[in-house]
Amino acid sequence: MTDTRTAPRADTARAGAVVLTDVVKRYGRGPGAVTALDGVSLSVEPGSFTCLLGASGCGKSTLLSLVAGLDDISGGAIEHVDQPVAMMFQESALFPWLTVLGNVEIALRVRGVGRAERRRRALELLETVRLSGFAHKRPHELSGGMRQRVALARALAQDASVLLMDEPFGALDAMTRDLLHDELERIWREQRLTVLFVTHNVREAVRLGDRVVLLSSRPGRVLNVYDVDLDRPRRIDSAPVATLAADITDALRAEVGRHAG
């Protein structure tokens, strides 16, 4: 591990962590009940980048909304060392009636930031995601990639140390996604965030994560955890990424095959 980023970050101001212990999530009651998650335990290090990987329907998005507190757990425990978490969805969940600036400012307004400071901070964040010239556009005037940049800026505006991302780049073309991987990596390092990133794209998980957590399907359990000891910045098309991705893909295929058969 030659990467400086893997050094302990306990001294940093914005470090945060999430610890999941035997988390169970069931929907419904009685014989018709569906167990989405069955005893998921996971400890997310402060400042780390963790990717949750699994086939569709494995409950990875469910897990994220449980961590975000959008839904109640049926068993186990979720501990936040540092409470506020920010969330980013796949479909750019921007308010279409607000401008780009307004969409970022709303997160600051909630935190009681004053008008002038709000404007200054929002413009600064738009610069961080390289959208300076688009402050007064409406979401429908932007491309998919740009909309996700706005969503990222807003998530950053929440000033949370933990960033939860639910397939944020799933709907983008490969080129745009590649570009946003670079941006996200840069911002994650600069802002010393803890990222929990859900995806079904194996290469994306290896490209971004310090760790890749492979989940099984129906019910969701932790199948395997891969430490990604590759130097950063990485490229999604580099040989080491491809090699590890191939290993994980094999495990994932076996898992999906087990259910299909």
Next chain:
Amino acid sequence: MTDLKAATARPVVVPPVDDEELAAGRASRPRGRRRLGPGRPIRLGFLIGPLLLLGVWIWGSAAGWIDPRVLTAPWTVAATAWDLWESGRLGPDLLVSARRFALGLAFGVAAGLVLALVSGLSRWGEAIVDGPVQIKRSIPNLALLPLLLLWFGIDERMKIITIALGVLIPIYIHTHNGLRSIDGRYAELAETLRLRPAAFVGRVVLPGALPGFLLGMRFAVTSSWLSLVVVEQVNATSGIGYMMLLAGTYGQTDVIIVGLVLYALLGLASDSIVRLVQRRALSWRRTLED
């Protein structure tokens, strides 16, 4: 060799948003015309239909196909309107009618909006409010008029309340529907942003329900004029409706037509204003409208 050196010496700058991304998006692309859909907007297009109608009226009267006893010729109506205005009879009546229209509309919209919010945001509110509004909806104002006369007398109050009762219904129905059709994702997003209830209503619910509200508003302005005709013809001593009623007893067809034309013009004008506001306020939507 020098080229290479120049290239490597260049400071590394992180590129701004890539061209590919811009090209892929709508930002740099002039809005293309759809092949399907209604086509380009027509400037002042909303006037074409009414002007055609006017044309038929003028042509028919000039050619003698329309008997002036059945329908007064447009120029006679224009002359009568001018006479009425000159003699100072039209102005005050118009003003009284406009005031009733505006007050009835204002109170009706306010009440409809409050009821729609109460019923839209709370199940208990809906349980209490929705039924009575649906009941009111199935009772025509004309049938309520005798009761309203008994309760509120024959003065302005009764007229404004009657108009407001008519306006309230479409505002309620369409705002409530618009509010409940707001995409669930926006509520989820508001939750992750930890918006407080007041901010949720102000930033999400109201703008989200705006398309519904404005549609309700189009029905409301028309309903306001319609109720006005009713209250001014049943019991009034002023207003355009009263003027027409009086003209009816003296057989002055031209004055009646002046009143009808006025109602038509005011109705068309107020609807156009709402549609203009609609286009401006809902520019964030991508629909077949634009």
